Amino acid sequence: MKSNKLAVRLPLCFTLLFLGMNLIHSLPTQAIGFRNTQNPRPERARGGASRGEDICFSDAKTTTSSVTPLMPATNLGLTVAKRPTLLVYVPQTSAKQAFLSFEDEQRNHHYQTFLRLPNQPGVMAVQLPPEAPPLKVGKNYQWSLVMICGEYLEPDSPEVTGWIRRVQANSTLMNQHTLKASLEKASLFAESGIWVDSVSTLADLRRAEPRNSVYRSHWEELLQSVGLNAIANQPLLNK
Numbered sequence: 001m002k003s004n005k006l007a008v009r010l011p012l013c014f015t016l017l018f019l020g021m022n023l024i025h026s027l028p029t030q031a032i033g034f035r036n037t038q039n040p041r042p043e044r045a046r047g048g049a050s051r052g053e054d055i056c057f058s059d060a061k062t063t064t065s066s067v068t069p070l071m072p073a074t075n076l077g078l079t080v081a082k083r084p085t086l087l088v089y090v091p092q093t094s095a096k097q098a099f100l101s102f103e104d105e106q107r108n109h110h111y112q113t114f115l116r117l118p119n120q121p122g123v124m125a126v127q128l129p130p131e132a133p134p135l136k137v138g139k140n141y142q143w144s145l146v147m148i149c150g151e152y153l154e155p156d157s158p159e160v161t162g163w164i165r166r167v168q169a170n171s172t173l174m175n176q177h178t179l180k181a182s183l184e185k186a187s188l189f190a191e192s193g194i195w196v197d198s199v200s201t202l203a204d205l206r207r208a209e210p211r212n213s214v215y216r217s218h219w220e221e222l223l224q225s226v227g228l229n230a231i232a233n234q235p236l237l238n239k
Helices: 002-026 171-177 183-191 195-208 213-224
Strands: 076-079 085-090 097-104 109-116 122-127 140-148 159-166
Touching: 076 195, 085 159, 085 195, 109 140, 122 195, 171 183, 183 195, 183 213, 195 213
Parallel strands: 076 159
Antiparallel strands: 085 122, 097 109, 097 140, 140 159
16 A cells, blocks of 8 residues: 555656756746947946046945946936836935936926935846836937935036837837836847846846845846946845
8 A cells, every 4th residue: 555655646646747857947047148239329428527426435446436327338217117217327426316307308307206225235226217208119218317415406416327119019019018027138138139128027026035156147237238247246226
């Protein structure tokens, strides 16, 4: 009788092992590579001001001493989201808040707000809130993040800028956009040139599982693919 039970358990164990191996092999094994199909916009802006970065930043000698948007070299990121999430690296700073603004190409105001800055260096998420007007499909928007080093905004306050364009998603991308974060979703966006949604999807995965070495590896490879090597190993801050 015992031998019969053992005979039943062994095939079950092999079946579970086989399914587990299939699940592992179904995960993306290749690096998530970004395919850029856009014409260049103004070069990526870095933090800096005539007043001197030492007013805001504790160490202006390191390679990561400047506020740096996580954007491709064209400084233009595509999104299919109405209210996307931008990612910005902020070094150790004495500034407590920043001013965020969005304008269209005619410099018409779209949205602006003040943001509290983290008390530690790392990559922070900047998301358009529900009350912000949705981005229009096919339009370019210039966004800027200005560090408030003292009590007020100054004309020469450190500032970074970037461009973002909302594009019409095809049925495949739209289906992925409505699903929860996954490596497949991040990879599909990257292959389609949708930088903003690809990098924010990977960021969501890393926040959910900060010790996951697979997510970390894909994150570092994606940032390195657009020249953000100095930022790739920086901590990812919670939203």
